[in-house]
Structures are given as structure tokens and as C-alpha cells.
Amino acid sequence: MASNSQFFDYAEYFEFHSVPAAAIFAAVYALLLGWFVRQSIKNTTYVYITLTVFCLVRVVGFLMRAILTAKESLHGNENLFITAEILFGVGFFALLYSAYTLVLDRERISAPIDSRKPAFEDSLPFIVKLTRNRRLFRMLLTAGVVLMIIGIVDSTSNNTGTQNTGSELRRASTVLFLVLTCIQALQTVLAFLNNPADPYAEKRRFGDQHGTYIIALISILILIREIFLTATVGNGARQNEERLWYPLVALPEVLAVLCYSISGLVPPRAELKRRERELAGNGQQMQPMQSRGYAEVVRSP
Numbered sequence: 001m002a003s004n005s006q007f008f009d010y011a012e013y014f015e016f017h018s019v020p021a022a023a024i025f026a027a028v029y030a031l032l033l034g035w036f037v038r039q040s041i042k043n044t045t046y047v048y049i050t051l052t053v054f055c056l057v058r059v060v061g062f063l064m065r066a067i068l069t070a071k072e073s074l075h076g077n078e079n080l081f082i083t084a085e086i087l088f089g090v091g092f093f094a095l096l097y098s099a100y101t102l103v104l105d106r107e108r109i110s111a112p113i114d115s116r117k118p119a120f121e122d123s124l125p126f127i128v129k130l131t132r133n134r135r136l137f138r139m140l141l142t143a144g145v146v147l148m149i150i151g152i153v154d155s156t157s158n159n160t161g162t163q164n165t166g167s168e169l170r171r172a173s174t175v176l177f178l179v180l181t182c183i184q185a186l187q188t189v190l191a192f193l194n195n196p197a198d199p200y201a202e203k204r205r206f207g208d209q210h211g212t213y214i215i216a217l218i219s220i221l222i223l224i225r226e227i228f229l230t231a232t233v234g235n236g237a238r239q240n241e242e243r244l245w246y247p248l249v250a251l252p253e254v255l256a257v258l259c260y261s262i263s264g265l266v267p268p269r270a271e272l273k274r275r276e277r278e279l280a281g282n283g284q285q286m287q288p289m290q291s292r293g294y295a296e297v298v299r300s301p
Contacts, residue, residue: 011068011075015241019070025250026062029055032257039261045269047098047105051260054094058253061087078156089148092177093141095253099222100137100184102266103215107191109267109275128190131183140180148173155236167234174233178226185219188212205264218259221252 010016033055040048064084068074130136147169154166191212207214228248232239239245260266 008078009075010078010081011072013237015237016065016069018242018246019066021242021246021250022062022066022069025254026059026066028254029058029062029257032254032261033059035261039266043266043268045105045266045272047102047260047266050094050098050101051257054091054098055257057087057091057094061091082152082156085152086149089152089173090145092253093145095256096177096181096184096222097138097141098260099215099218099256100180100187101134102218102260103184103187103191104132104134105267105272106211106215107187107194109271110194124190128186131186137180137183140176144173144176144180147176171233174226174230178230181219181222181226185223188216188219191215207262207264207266209264211265214259214262214265218256221256221259225249225252 033052036048036052036055040052061084064080064087068077068080068084074080124132151166151169151171151173154162155170157163157166225248228244229239232244
């Protein structure tokens with residue numbers, strides 16, 4: 001982006017002006033980090049573990065942003081800027097996958113065990129079933145992160161061609177993240193269709209009673225973030241402008257993470273394991289029932 005003999009002020013170009021804002025977000029995430037570490041120890045689920053990683057990455061990222069803003073001697077530090085940008089991009093993996101995993105986990109726990117009825121997922125079109133494949137979702141998320149990292153590094157190159165390639169890779173990564181965010185939102189819609197009345201309504205904790213609505217709020221917050229980033233992907237200065245970046249990127253993220261701290265929202269690991277055993281047992285029961293049904297059809301005149 002700048003030659004070795006020419007000083008380039010990243011803080012000025014990307015309008016990194018507010019040290020207090022970065023420090024406040026770092027402090028909030030530090031508190032959330034402590035909370036999710038505690039929850040991960042009490043209830044070791046994938047959601048809590050990934051959120052712990054996300055909060056840790058955000059603490060480091062906001063501290064770096066504050067340092068880059070406060071110290072003028074670092075305004076031209078390309079390595080610090082690249083590292084901070086990569087941290088903010090990589091961290092989103094954990095936030096989005098937590099939302100995706102949570103909605104599928106809650107749906108699995110709330111699904112009735114009835115061997116006489118087909119599972120909700122069996123009635124969905126193949127393309128929709130594909131969006132519920134966790135391994136595929138993780139692979140696509142990983143691909144988006146790789147594209148983003150390469151794009152950030154290349155976009156700061158002194159070579160114009162490499163810069164253009166980096167910009168295109170970042171654009172592709174941003175669009176891919178938006179598509180995956182929409183897929184996560186689709187899972188929330190399917191959860192409403194499958195269970196229009198919250199399956200935990202009879203339980204006392206707020207997260208139990210209103211879990212589907214809380215997940216919907218998380219989906220909306222993440223969508224706000226991704227829509228803004230996609231709309232401004234071709235204008236880095238506009239995208240990082242603090243009066244837009246904080247309310248449309250940083251704030252939706254931290255509000256989404258705060259939603260995860262609501263009691264009862266994340267199912268206990270023991271309950272997930274129990275439901276997996278029940279579903280496995282139900283699947284074994286279905287086979288002899290189907291065989292009996294086939295035999296009765298054959299015997300019928």
C-alpha cells in the first residue's frame with residue numbers, strides 16, 4: 001500500500017480515532033471472557049468453548065486497535081494493522097458457528113421422540129438439508145477465513161496487481177460470510193416452523209422460555225454486521241469509519257455475545273448426550289417397525 005521510504009498513516013486513513021471506545025469494548029469482552037470460561041468449565045459445550053475463543057480474540061483485537069490509535073509512532077506499523085484486521089475477521093468464525101450450532105442443538109433437544117412420525121428434517125428438500133450439515137458449514141467458514149487472511153495480506157502489498165487480487169479475495173470472503181449468515185438465519189426460521197411454540201416454555205429460566213426468539217435476535221444482529229460489511233467491501237476507509245463501524249459491526253457483535261449469556265439458552269451437554277442416545281434408540285426401533293409394516297403389506301390380499 002505504501003513504499004518502504006514513504007510513511008503511511010493507517011490510523012488516519014481508516015479513521016482510528018477513539019481510544020476510549022476501543023478500550024471500553026476490550027473491557028466488556030474481558031468480562032464476557034471470564035463469564036464464558038466459567039460456563040465452559042461448568043457446561044463444556046461447543047457453543048461456550050467457541051464463544052470463549054471469540055471473546056479472547058476480541059479482547060486482543062480491541063487492545064491492539066486502542067494501541068494503534070493512541071501511539072502515533074505505531075500509525076505506520078503495517079504488521080500491527082494486518083494482525084488486528086486478521087483477528088477481527090477470524091473471530092467472526094466462532095461467533096457465527098456458535099449461532100449455527102446453538103439453533104441446531106436446541107432443535108434436536110426439543111424434537112419429540114415418536115417412532116411413528118418422520119423427523120422434521122426428513123420432510124425438508126435436499127438443498128435445505130445440505131444447509132444443516134455442520135461439517136460442510138465449518139468447511140465453508142474455514143474457506144472464508146483463509147480467503148480473508150490472504151486478501152488482507154495481499155491488499156497491503158506494494159504491487160498494484162497483488163493489491164487488486166487481495167481486494168477481490170476479501171470481497172469473496174465477505175460475500176461467503178454473508179451467505180453463511182443467511183444460512184444460519186434460515187435455520188432459525190426452520191426452528192420457528194418446527195416449533196412455533198417454544199419447546200421450553202414450561203421451564204423457568206428466561207432462555208428456556210424464549211430461546212427461539214433470542215436466537216432470532218442473534219441472527220438479526222449478525223445479519224446487520226454482514227450486510228454493512230458487504231455493502232462497504234469496496235471502500236475500506238468507509239467500512240472502518242468509526243461512526244459507522246462501531247454501531248454496525250462492533251455493537252451488534254457484543255450484543256449477540258451478551259445474548260448467549262442469558263440463563264438457559266445453551267442446552268447442557270448432558271441433555272444433548274441424552275437426546276442423542278434417545279434418537280439413536282428411536283432409529284433402531286424404526287427398523288423393525290418398518291419391516292413389520294412391509295410384511296403386513298405383503299400378506300394383505
